[in-house]
Amino acid sequence: MFGAVKNLVGTTCISMLKGIQVLELAGLGPVTMCGLILKDYGASVHRILNPNAPFIDHLLSPGKPSVPLDLKNPSDRQRLIDLCKSADVLLDPYRPKCLDRLGLAPDILHKANKRLVLTRISGYGQPESSQDIDYYLRPGHDINYLAESGILWLFIGERGKSVYPINVIADIAGGAFPAVTGILLALYEREKSGLGKIVDVSITDGISYVSTYFMASCQLDGQNEFNPLSSLVHWHSLARQCANLLDGGAPFYRIYETKDKKFVAVGALEPHFYANLLRPLGLTEKYAPQLDRHAWPRIAAILSGIFVSETRDYWCQETDLVRSACLSPVYSLKEAMDRRPKHLYRDLNFSFSPLAGATRDEGGFSIRIPRPCPLLSDFPAD
Missing domain, CATH: 3.30.1540.10 (formyl-coa transferase, domain 3)
Structure with a gap:
């Protein structure tokens, strides 16, 4: 958990999403982190793993039972549709139109379950027309999304010497957290309409959104009569790294x-x-x-x-x-892990093993997070 929510008597709530069923199509950083956050707040998250995948990262998947499905196999695709009938959220990590080509388009999934919240996390978002489809279908990773959002430019120093940000900014801040926000909003709205939603997350757009302050300073040319430091924050076309207030x-x-x-x-x-x-x-x-x-x-x-x-x-x-x-x-x-004070209200202190799971310290009590189920377990698995 990244923050604590308490009830009126001061007890930390860690099961607010209890009863929410999430299917996570196994992928890299953003989707895996999104599933971890939902699980940490009580949701039941099952990973759909391709048994033939060349690379699967399990570091963010303790306590997520796994289901082996090869979506290129028609019977496995039908099994995913069947699983969606009782699910609340499906996390899609693939490039746009990938599930559509497999016969798993949104209309098919919502026909199976009208309450399903389909969450698609991609680098550049979903194409709105056939004319710009090539832009959205391009492959990419954290550094590419940072580059096209304009934020990586802020890390280029004098004479081109650069600082390479790790994938916290794009994949996590620009991808995972907007996805979690969209899912929670869709679940809240579903209580009123009874219908699921499609949550489309563009990591590139997400980066721009969490960087709104700097985007605004660029548009306003750094002029803000209420803040005398604002003129020093502005990133203009000539100012590189180590020329502004916050860089x-x-x-x-x-x-x-x-x-x-x-x-x-x-x-x-x-x-x-x-x-x-x-x-x-x-x-x-x-x-x-x-x-x-x-x-x-x-x-x-x-x-x-x-x-x-x-x-x-x-x-x-x-x-x-x-x-x-x-x-x-x-x-x-x-x-940082060894010296950080053990906060009573935030279970940020934990030891982790890909095989044994994690132990977190919550308000003086040791909470054992379930160890991961076997890599390819039967569904459901606990």
């Missing part, structure tokens, strides 16, 4: 290397946080003006020299910096 250009919103080859992150955006950053370091606003973009490289060089003089843990023990200046240690993945 490492601002010395007060940046990553700094420390003496032990580790890093600290500074997020002192607001003027009072910036003042709290300068004071313990022996600097002043007059010497290091926050809103003077031309002074940023000089200030960044000064801060770099200061932070590299001591270790990461030294800086993170400086109470004034940590509590009042938005300074944080940059942890590796292993460090």
Whole structure:
């Protein structure tokens, strides 16, 4: 679970989707993560696995029983239709028109179950006419969707040196979470109409949506009378990475290397946080003006020299910096898992094994998440 929902007496609810039956056609990141989220909140999720698939990722599938179906086989296609008769949600990870060509078009599925919520997650969305079908049928992955959304451009630094974002931005933020949102909205509307819906998720559009703030700043040319920092946020046609407020250009919103080859992150955006950053370091606003973009490289060089003089843990023990200046240690993945406080309200702490499943700590109680069923189990399986 990524957040906690409580009832009026303060008990964490983890089964709000209990009774919802989900069929997940096995695919890569977005669909698998979407199924995981639904399962974590109580839905029953069964994966439809092609026994002949060359590659299947099980890392996000603990507690999801599997059903072997080769959808190129007519009898297996009919079995999927039969399974859909009692399902609430079908997750489709394939490129547009793939299920249609297999005789599993939306009208066929909804004829079997008018309450079914068919959720299609694809890189570029579903074609609206035959004229633009080639655009939507193209293959792609996270980096391609980021590129065409315009967001990858923000990661290209000076002289073309780039930072390659992992597939959290596109596949998860732009794909899985919009899909979950659409499914929940469709299930809510179904309570009134009695009818299922088609939820179409374009990962490229999803990236643009979660990046609305930056898209808007580009359209408005960075002018916002209510926010004096807005002119520093704007990404114009010449500004690359490390030239803007939130991309490492601002010395007060940046990553700094420390003496032990580790890093600290500074997020002192607001003027009072910036003042709290300068004071313990022996600097002043007059010497290091926050809103003077031309002074940023000089200030960044000064801060770099200061932070590299001591270790990461030294800086993170400086109470004034940590509590009042938005300074944080940059942890590796292993460090983050080992050192993150065990939140009572969020079961983010868990150990995972592809074979044994996961154990999460929920409010002081150990909750055993069911281990995955055999890779090709009979349906239903628990």
